[in-house]
Amino acid sequence: MTNYDYLYDKSNYSQYIEDQNHFVDKKLSYVIVEKGYVLPTKIISYMGYGGVLSQNGEFIEGSDLYRSYGGKYEFSKDEVTVKDEKVIYIGMMVDAWGHCITDCLKHLWFLFTDEYSEKYRDYKLIYVAGENYKFSDSFKELLEILGIDHERFIKVDRISQFTEILVPDESFFRHRNFTREYSDTIEKIREYGLSNRKELNYDKVYYSYADCGRYKQVGEYKLENYFMSKGYKIIYPEKLTFKEQLNVLTNCNEFASTIGSSSHNVVFLRDNVKIILIPRTWYVNVYQLTLDHIHSQKVYYIDSSLSVMIDRRKPNEGPFFYCISENLLKYFGDDPKQNRSFWKRNMKDFRKYLRLGLVHNYKGEYAACDCYAKEAEKYYSYYLDNNSLFYLVKKCRIIDVILLINLKYRQIKRFIQGKWS
Numbered sequence: 001m002t003n004y005d006y007l008y009d010k011s012n013y014s015q016y017i018e019d020q021n022h023f024v025d026k027k028l029s030y031v032i033v034e035k036g037y038v039l040p041t042k043i044i045s046y047m048g049y050g051g052v053l054s055q056n057g058e059f060i061e062g063s064d065l066y067r068s069y070g071g072k073y074e075f076s077k078d079e080v081t082v083k084d085e086k087v088i089y090i091g092m093m094v095d096a097w098g099h100c101i102t103d104c105l106k107h108l109w110f111l112f113t114d115e116y117s118e119k120y121r122d123y124k125l126i127y128v129a130g131e132n133y134k135f136s137d138s139f140k141e142l143l144e145i146l147g148i149d150h151e152r153f154i155k156v157d158r159i160s161q162f163t164e165i166l167v168p169d170e171s172f173f174r175h176r177n178f179t180r181e182y183s184d185t186i187e188k189i190r191e192y193g194l195s196n197r198k199e200l201n202y203d204k205v206y207y208s209y210a211d212c213g214r215y216k217q218v219g220e221y222k223l224e225n226y227f228m229s230k231g232y233k234i235i236y237p238e239k240l241t242f243k244e245q246l247n248v249l250t251n252c253n254e255f256a257s258t259i260g261s262s263s264h265n266v267v268f269l270r271d272n273v274k275i276i277l278i279p280r281t282w283y284v285n286v287y288q289l290t291l292d293h294i295h296s297q298k299v300y301y302i303d304s305s306l307s308v309m310i311d312r313r314k315p316n317e318g319p320f321f322y323c324i325s326e327n328l329l330k331y332f333g334d335d336p337k338q339n340r341s342f343w344k345r346n347m348k349d350f351r352k353y354l355r356l357g358l359v360h361n362y363k364g365e366y367a368a369c370d371c372y373a374k375e376a377e378k379y380y381s382y383y384l385d386n387n388s389l390f391y392l393v394k395k396c397r398i399i400d401v402i403l404l405i406n407l408k409y410r411q412i413k414r415f416i417q418g419k420w421s
Contacts, residue, residue: 002292006302006327012371013284013301016176022290024177028169030110033060036165037080038156041092041128042073049073050128052089052167062170065092065103079159086123086164088116090153093129097237098261100139101186102172102287109181110168111148120166126154138242145192145243146185175286183294186267193246193268200251204232207257207265211236216318218356219349220258223278223304223322227256230332237262258305258322259285267294275299276331280320281307282371304328306350308376309357319360321353325375350379 004010004017037053049071051063059072091107094100110116111125135143135150143150171182206227210220224234232254237245249255249268256276257263263277264287275297277288292299304325310318323346326336 001297002299002301004301006300006331007279007371008303008327008375009371009373012282016284016286016289020289020293022176022178022293023183024179026179028109028171028179028181030166030168031060033165033167035161035163036060038087038089038126038128038160038162038165039073039075040157040159041130041133043130044073048092048094048130050092052165060167062106062173063089063091063167065094065099066173066175075159081158081160083160083162085162086166087126087154087162088120088123088166088168090125090127090168093127093133093135095130095133095136096261097136097138098264098287100136100142101264101267102291104139105185106170106172106182107168108146108148109171109185110166112185123166124154125152126156128156131157138245141242142189145189172290176290178290178294186294189246190250190268190270193243193250194270196243196247197250198247200247202233202235202248202252204230204254205235205248205252205256206232207235207237207255207262209258209260209262212238217320217322218353219322219346222324222346222349223258226324226328232256237265258320259288263288264291266297266299267291269295269297271296273297277301278304278322278328280305280318280322281310281315283310283315300331302328302331303371303375306372306375306379307353308372309354309360317360319353319356321350323349347379347382 002017002020004013007013010017033052033054035055037055037057039050039053041048041050043049048065050073051071052060053072054060057072064071088110089107090111091104093104133155135153140150171179171185204227206224208220208224209217210224228234235245235248240248245265246268249265250270252269252273254274254276255266255269256278257265258278258280260280263285266273266275269275275292277292277299279285279301302325304327305320305322307318307320309321329336
């Protein structure tokens, strides 16, 4: 069950709400590429290109991070290293935890098959990744739970041609589809957590980003304090090993998080856990919508952010603004009208957020986010009504003067008119 009634505007999610058939019932296989090429990861305009090509230069679908992301790039024959080896391509690795439990696992199902054990066990396991990529301790532990030694994985950092490349089908693809093989892989991890569970007094947990990239997460401390007042234990996942996290996740009955890598951990929760997910911006995280359906869960999407200063070209880089929204108060049965410090608490951080957005995305192409329109107009109007140019100049708050002019003549008209850049 997924509830979207606590969003500012459900229409932003409408196409995803209507199409919730994320499971694809098909038998996976593999392709063998004779004398194919492996292209190392190459960052081009924020995107990681790379993957597997046939001998004729045709890109093998699914060998990039995810379909439509990157892919083939041009190279000369002089750059190619020829290797007389037979290999299994296990994908493009990235260090973001969310990708570790989705895209970085999607080819590994093949290593659990009888066919691999009987015919291909001697093949080398290869992958591509960014220049500075290293397996995180958490991902190493996850692979260990699956019975996979990460030291067997060989990184390809030069364009290489192999005698034979076996490329398993994807068990997780197009951001929003998964197969039985993927859910079985996740289930192996969850079963390990349940079998090795140690009792914890953590009935409700809130996974926080507040200590991770502080400049990007404005106001999350308010969410922490609010959830603590409701009996939630605050968890900073980066401070725990993966096995420790797994113990937390398999013990709790309620889980909350802003949407991102931390929220992707819902796949390791027990069935029928109550989940609160707070979008960190207007951007719909399709990965999360898919992961919500791996198991039977009770999921509530609650808008309690207002990240309007996001560059549409790099929406995941923030900065993000969190507030105690009326929607969040209503979910817990609190009356916003009785919350006297509601505006005061939120506006202090909103001003800080606008400053950060102006600095980090001064030339940014602000994202289209009509779902924020009504709520944003309240905040901008309040900000403008309580900050005159005369007052700001008198107080020598030059950054706020620039910000106010920027908002008045670049942004606020669009909000009032309902037109977003």
